[in-house]
Amino acid sequence: MTTTYPPPTSQTSKQPSQEGTAYEYPDTQQYILDVVIIGGAIRGASAAWFLSDDMDFDGTVLVVDRDLTNENTSTMHTNSCMRQQFSGELNVRISQFAADLVKNLPRYMGNDDRVPELSIRSFGYMYLADNEGFADVLRESQQVQLAAGAAAQLMTPEQIKAA
Numbered sequence: 453m454t455t456t457y458p459p460p461t462s463q464t465s466k467q468p469s470q471e472g473t474a475y476e477y478p479d480t481q482q483y484i485l486d487v488v489i490i491g492g493a494i495r496g497a498s499a500a501w502f503l504s505d506d507m508d509f510d511g512t513v514l515v516v517d518r519d520l521t522n523e524n525t526s527t528m529h530t531n532s533c534m535r536q537q538f539s540g541e542l543n544v545r546i547s548q549f550a551a552d553l554v555k556n557l558p559r560y561m562g563n564d565d566r567v568p569e570l571s572i573r574s575f576g577y578m579y580l581a582d583n584e585g586f587a588d589v590l591r592e593s594q595q596v597q598l599a600a601g602a603a604a605q606l607m608t609p610e611q612i613k614a615a
Contacts, residue, residue, distance in 0.1 A: 486511025493517070493525035498553075535577050536602035539593040544600040578612075 487503060489496045492515045500515045519525055534554070536547045553560055554572045561567040581587035590606070597604040607615070 483512075483514070485514050487513045489513065489515045491515075491517055491525075492519075493522060493527035495527075533577075536597060536600075537577050537579065537593065537604060539589070539596060541596055541600050544597055544602050548601065 487500075489500050492500075496515055496517065500513045503509055504513050517525070522528060534547045534550045536544050538544050538547070551572060551574075554570050557570050558564065558567045579590055581590055594604045594606055
């Protein structure tokens with residue numbers, strides 16, 4: 453059985469610390485955990501959820517974060533962009549999966565009525581090369597991105613001006 457937080461035993465009392473989202477345990481209680489994830493923002497919470505949802509994983513997962521409200525996490529202080537302009541196929545595909553996850557969160561979460569529909573606004577990135585060497589790097593990266601299904605395009609200075 454997988455738990456996101458170790459369940460309280462009869463020797464500890466369950467004390468919700470924030471709207472019942474996490475529990476405080478006496479410092480004297482010790483737990484043996486299989487996975488400890490430091491940071492509960494989007495990456496930590498996502499890693500914990502996917503691990504605990506994996507039918508082949510039967511261990512315990514603990515997410516540790518000093519901000520149980522998630523109001524001051526790095527996720528809340530970014531523009532949460534999921535760019536696909538990487539030079540490695542794996543990174544492109546990870547970003548594509550992240551975008552699909554946001555677009556289809558209820559489906560990933562078992563169509564639970566409590567899971568909200570999230571909106572995503574897509575807009576592009578522009579990388580400018582200031583020399584031919586960097587332009588070659590961008591051209592090579594674009595080929596990787598296109599092969600992975602990303603909608604990356606190269607533009608000439610004239611095309612940029614016209615846009």
